[in-house]
Amino acid sequence: MKDLLYYVDSTIQQFSAKILHIGNDGRDYVVLSNTAFYPTGGGQPHDTGWLNDVEVIDVEKIEGEIRHYVNGQLALGEITGQLNWQRRFDHMQQHTGQHILTAAFVELFNYATTSFHLGTGFVSIDIDTEEISEEQLQQAEARANKIILENRSIETKWVTKDELTEYNLRKDVAVDEDIRLVIIPNYDYNGCGGTHPTSTGQVSQLKIMATEKMKKQIRVHFVCGERVLQELAMRKIVLTDVARQLSVPEEQAATALKKVMDSAKATDKSLAEAQEALLQYEAKELLAGAQQHIVAMHFENRSIQALQKLARFITQLDVEAIALLAANNEDKLQFVAARGQNVTLSMKNVAATALAIINGKGGGSDALVQGGGEQTISASELLKHMENALK
Template sequence: MSKKLFYQDQYIRSFTSKIKRCTEDENGRRFVVLEETAFYPTGGGQPHDTGTLNELKVYDVVEVDGEVRHYLQESIDENLECVGSINWERRFDHMQQHAGQHILSAAFEDVFSLKTTSFHLGTDICTIDLDVSNLTNEVVEEVEKLANTVILENRPIVAKWLTADEASSFPLRKQLSVEDNIRIVIIEEFDYNGCGGTHPSSTGQIGSLKILQVERQKKQVRVHFVCGNRVIQQLGEKQKVIQELTPLLNSPQPQMKEAANRILQHSKDLEKQVEQLKVRILEYEAEHFLDKMECVHSQQIIRSTFNNRPISELQQLARIISGNTNNTVVLFVNETGENLQVVCSKDKESYLDMNQLVKAILPLINGKGGGNAMFAQGGGDKTMSAEQLAEAILHLID
């Protein structure tokens, strides 16, 4: 088994060790096993460390049967003494987030008896899932306040290796997942939890904790949060957005919500007006088509071809015409690139079935579509011109 220096001192940033072996895994990925290492492997919800071995980049670290594998893109000289260097910024960030999660989960459980069912330490944001279907803002605010109080009290964070009997004497927050080599992380008089991750030596080093969002996740609640330097990063990002929005909304920060609501309402009103104007234009266009009416076997026909016309407009136009005429069928064919679209509509007096008409013509263009007796549509390949397809539909009526 590899000797894990990060359990002796989580603040080790560099170390030297001998190489035990260099080989490849079943996927052909090259890795190195050292006699001892400060690289933390992925596990317990905490991502792996990165860094270098003899200045070669370590891009992944995993533990398999007690040995820690360091994955490298390049070959390493097995005969040289190995010098390892940890990406400290990444390691300390993970320490802050992981310890913050312990405090947050303990706060939810201590105050409201809400158990944490899972934890994810993401690149930018962390989450925990709570065994509850709903969470009020008041609960969130109280838990966040308690978590930050514990952080500011700068309580010691201590890790102990215990036997199962020794561990049973502690008020553990959750059931242990192992029966030997038990490691308990302790925040005195607040949280006692089995954990194999790395944490700072005191809660004050977490800095602060901020809950960003709460959302329903199936039958549970997912809490999004950040700790330490990520809080500063989030604050900076949000402050930048606020500064950019201030001149756009012409409003200071306290009035931004009201200003944004006014703009959104104004936009909705304009959209409604635009839709009303579009309908009026289509109604005017519909009157124009009445002058192009044909008569086929006592059936009045209005047909036309279009190029790259939005299909929604043609649907609406056809319905307007049908709604303002008697015994009339509307046949529209629209050409869009390499495709043809068909829209057929009628009023109640016409004896034709639009669905049957469209289904009869679709094989000519390898198309799909359908509808009902009053209105149908479809589309397919451009196997002929729009005019030829319109003529073919007319012949079906003949």
Template sequence: MENKLFYQDPYIKTFSAKVVTQRIDENGNYYIVLDQTAFYPTGGGQPHDVGTIENIKVLNVEEVEGEVRHYLETELDDGNAVVHGVIDWERRFDHMQQHAGQHILSAAFEHLFGYKTVGFHLGNETLTIDLETENLLESEALRVEELSNQIIIENWPIETKWVTEEELVKYNLRKETKVKEDIRLVIIPDFDYNGCGGTHPRATCEVQAIKILDWERQKKKTRVQFICGNRVIKQLSQKHKVLMELTKLLNAPVKDMQHAVSRLIENGKTAEKELEQILETILHYEATSLLDKMEKKIVSNVFQNRSIQDLQKLARIIIAKDEEAIVLFVSHNENRLQLVCARGNEEKVSMKKVMGEALPFINGKGGGSDSFAQGGGEALISNEQMLKHLLEIIQ
């Protein structure tokens, strides 16, 4: 492990190393291997580091068959026997905060309620742990969060130690280690003992804070979403900004925001219902107007940019008003034609058959029943021409 500088000192930001090899992997991606590196490769739930090597962006870092591969944006010059690497420290320290915070939170869940952590994911915005319990109470989450932040405030040390498999019996591990060699323990003395290959700060105070955001049941487990460190400050700032904008828009103080939003939603629902009723009334007037223009029991019309749902409603109103009516509607919507064909109960013409004969003119698709059918296709002809075809099929 001596060539992995992030284990010797996770605070290393720059380093120099010799180029061991330069290759292209099976997917055509260029990478280099160094004799030592401070770049952490993806593993143990922690994402890889990024940064630069000789001012070339490091896009990905993976450990494959014992070698740490640094995938670069462009190739190195052949003359670079020794290179200079720079770690993106903001990203590295964020991962250190989040990973240590996860250890603290998982240990707190186990100490207080015996809930074991069986899954962990460190994302770009939030983290999640999967707990071995089907239910999590709000009171339990609050107690765990309180204990976690107390551990942070008290500034407990975070130690790392390399041990053999035989030495593991000396430690009260939170979970069994997966590896049998090169076992690395991350220890918060008298609180948490855990096998882990990630990067962590020297003490709990550097985690700054832990905030549980939400949780949900996942099969027979509970997935807890949370954030640590600078992410708490960043999200608080973002959410506060949104909240302040809402107070201006809703003309209500923060403490009344929930009531103001609920009132706005209810008013919106009421307005939506009223609008639906108005549109329904308009459709009835439109149906009456079209019936007045009916010729030989056929109500036909062309439209521009009318939705298929709108035409269906209008057609149903017409055949409800006149059971002998046949309805033929065509709407031109951008580069498509939409068709609706309907008949009242007193008519016997199959609308499904009419639709089937009309759709080939526009390479269309549709369906329905003998009494009501709809379809659509490419606007290969005008809506007036399509209506003419429908009338010819009916006649």
């Protein structure tokens, strides 16, 4: 393994090799005499690039061979490999940033990292603690960026299992052979098969973006290098737009937005109260025109939630009442049936009749049911069937 080009020199962007084998395991692939393409492993995604002019779309280590999955045809013989260097260097920055941040959490708080994920957006580590404060996050981030700024060397070394005792490893090594250490002297010693730059300064910068609880651990999301600038640019665009719409300077956007949100919540509350009052008034009007305490009314574009509230108001105002309400909502026919406290008839029978007619689904209790289905008949015709079901 130590002779693989991506281990010999992680900065190699172009190389020459021979195609030893061409195969297909559901996808076309080639196996080379040597390669600078890193295969997926250890939390780090695969490289992409080109073999001659043929695109390499995936690289995996399978059955002891490194398969380069290609989007095109190649023949046995000499080829020139070219890495997508922007992707590779980004992975090197993020992976090395993970080593540095993980070591910072261990050094400062003795919080071990249990897993690592390098995605296309944020990078994440799960740390072995149930709680972490904002101050601790700031301290770990500051320590990591100090190590980056110091531009410390990053060394790689192949060792035997017996030689591991010479190093203060952050965690136990999971393999017995081909043991590769990635070392930031006097800071971090870790068994790792990934690719890394030659110094911490090449990580450029690290920013913790968010945290979330994961069972009994904390997941920390962060970005490094170019991704920090990308996140900053995106947030700058959003902040500028928000400030413009609020007609305030950017530094006052959060305060102004809170005022808008508070005002909107107050407006929503007032509107909800007004709607409740209107529904109560409507319930009284409908009861005034009811015959034998039965209110049957159909509507256009009245939500099922509004129908439920109206039905409850009707049956609260008159404990002897039965409310049968239906509405055409876009391409659906929906209904609600409810009874007052003194009524013993089950509304489930009404629902069963209605649902069978409109090929619908619904549910509820003996006191209140709701459902919806196809517009096989009009809302007024559905109400007649529901009234008949009462009899």
